[in-house]
Amino acid sequence: MFSVTYPIHNIFGSPAGQTQGISDGYWVFLQLLSSEKHELHFNGLTPGNPTKGTTNFAIDVTDHLIVR
16 A cells, blocks of 8 residues: 545546555566667466456567666
């Protein structure tokens, strides 16, 4: 848990003020990268389940990093 303070008219439509938040996902820790350009690419698929009304979710992301 961590503290979050939402401003008035925030993009989430949440009430302004302080609340608690959580985060989930996949995180990666990289060793120190050399000073140059790097490409980080990842993808994934979560199959849907028609009996539950869910659909496939796919992601394919490429980040271009410049380390100085």
